[in-house]
Amino acid sequence: MxxxxxxxxxxxxxxxxxxxxxxxxxxxxxxxxxxxxxxKYIDGIEKRAGGLLLDDARIKDIALAKIENILRTNGRSLRDFPPMPLPNAALLSNMENALLSEELNYDKQALIAQHSTLFGSLTQE
Known part of the structure; x- marks a missing residue:
């Protein structure tokens, strides 16, 4: 300085x-x-992630659903622990599909346009 x-x-x-x-x-x-x-780094990460960022409520639901699935394999449930919140029932029944759909939730048209632009800039090497 x-x-x-x-x-x-x-x-x-x-x-x-x-x-x-x-x-x-x-x-x-x-x-x-x-x-x-x-x-600027955080903004860049968020921009690159596009629509795949999850809000806190969604993260909480996914975590609770995972915990519930683990408990169920051991013969227990979050219902056995009264102060604990319960996950969204639809998410719980569709846990694997919900995570997959979150990952596949992207703008296909934007990716096609980006592919065309980048593919056109390739060289023979």
């Missing part, structure tokens, strides 16, 4: 960038572009 912020005489001067006093030196590094935060 000292090589980027010239003429500083105090810690406050070092934390001041373009007239803005930043609360921490880390914030100064972000403002100067010396550090990257994880937001």
């Amino acid at each position: 000292l090589t980027r912020v010239k003429g500083t005489t105090s810690y406050e001067d070092i934390r001041t960038i373009n007239g803005v006093l930043h609360p921490t030196f880390k914030d100064v590094c972000y403002a100067l572009g010396l550090l990257d935060n994880d937001k």
Whole structure:
């Protein structure tokens, strides 16, 4: 930071960038572009995942259904543990198909267009 912020005489001067006093030196590094935060990486991951991201309620239902299936193989159920919530009945009966359908839930037309674009850019090598 000292090589980027010239003429500083105090810690406050070092934390001041373009007239803005930043609360921490880390914030100064972000403002100067010396550090990257994880937001752009998280946004990229979410963008690439497309519509396959599950909300918290869906993840909870899937987890409860898996737990229920494990308990049933051992002769028990989540009903045996009263404070525990129960999974969605339709999801429970269709657990494998639901997970498969979540994975197969993608935009086929967009993939066809992407394939055409990428295939056209291939070279003979």
